[in-house]
Amino acid sequence: MTRSARAFWFKSPGECEIRAAALPARGAEDVLVRTLFSGVSRGTETLVFSGGVPESQYTVMRAPFQEGEFPGPVKYGYLNVGVVEEGPLLGRTVFCLYPHQTRYVVPADAVTLVPGTVPPGRAILAGTVETAVNALWDAAPLVGDRIAVLGAGMIGCSAAAILAKIPGVRLELADPDPSRAAVAEALGVGFTSPERARGDCDLVIHASASEAGLARSLDLLAPEGQVIELSWYGDRRISVPLGENFHSRRLSIRASQVGTVSPARRRSYGERLALALDLLADPAFDALITGESAFDELPAVLPRLAGGQLPALCHRITYS
Incomplete structure (x- = not known):
């Protein structure tokens, strides 16, 4: 039938x-x-x-x-x-x-x-939290890290919610839209604008899908710091500021995409999704x-x- x-x-x-x-x-x-x-x-x-x-x-x-x-x-x-x-x-x-x-x-x-x-x-x-889980497997944050999440969309907020559970982290969620402060508060995460975000970060999760956001993410890093790039730009071309302090401070930008399970973890796609649902x-x-x-x-x-x-x-x- x-x-x-x-x-x-x-x-x-x-x-x-x-x-x-x-x-x-x-x-x-x-x-x-x-x-x-x-x-x-x-x-x-x-x-x-x-x-x-x-x-x-x-x-x-x-x-x-x-x-x-x-x-x-x-x-x-x-x-x-x-x-x-x-x-x-x-x-x-x-x-x-x-x-x-x-x-x-x-x-x-x-x-x-x-x-x-x-x-x-x-x-x-679940699919959104799964993306955040994969990104944090790529990022491998540690207890006590200084972390900023730029971009308070679905992915950025999901990543911040998980990061907030790591003991001792200094964590900020930054977005130019002040209305996202209420969401950050519900997640138990401090909120600020990208311009006022604290620097000297060990890790920045970038999810604003903007050229300015990526540039600001690099500005916030401490020496040897890393940006995990989660933004999807579609058919747009963006400029990345690789001058100034990028080389002298040995900064890095790493792509993270949910289509592949992070090689840092030996997990199946099903196990990753089940973890996201548990969270x-x-x-x-x-x-x-x-x-x-x-x-x-x-x-x-x-x-x-x-x-x-x-x-x-x-x-x-x-x-x-």
Whole structure:
């Protein structure tokens, strides 16, 4: 029997819509999932909406269950929480790297159980926290380190929330938007502007996706300090100030990207995602969910998120 669902598509740059989707027959090792919540990854999905994914990165940027191709039409997304209605794990709440869709069929090993300690509505942050976990495996912060996080978006806030649990760290979350101070307070992290951030840092996590932010990150480093670059610039070219103190202070910039598990840790993708879900037992992460809309409203909501008329960290989508 062919069953149907409804899915959100990026039709072309600047256009999006909801389409009917036929569900494939479920195999013995597959699960049928009914979506409870999905999350809009604002930075990545607004880049897709605007057509800003460079052609050279079409393969790298491909989501696990993407349909279509960049720049569109493309079904794209990766923050989905639902309940298994058929197959193994029947009745369990699961997280999946699946786009915005009312129901879907995937192999059972493509979903991760949401712990009972984590509300389903918060579990949509798993993919974001997983990115932060990978970045901190790359960074390897130590007890007592002096650390700044520049950029209080979803990734920066997630990294700061985890770093705040390390004993003895001097930690600041910096962003030019003063409204992010309330989020920092909820996470238990000190907040400041990039201009007022304290220097002499052993480590700076940069997630502002701005040229000025990267330059300021280098300014804040102590000798031998390191910037972990988490920003995704799409098709933009940026300048990096490698003059002045960069060589004399032996500074470094290291890329970190969630597509590969950090070689510093011998973990599988599944183990990394399970760890991220365990960390989400902390209710402080609720501060990262700054808005909510129904699935049917998503074609109208996404342009507002992309245009900045609807400020948000993670915008949660609900399904009836």
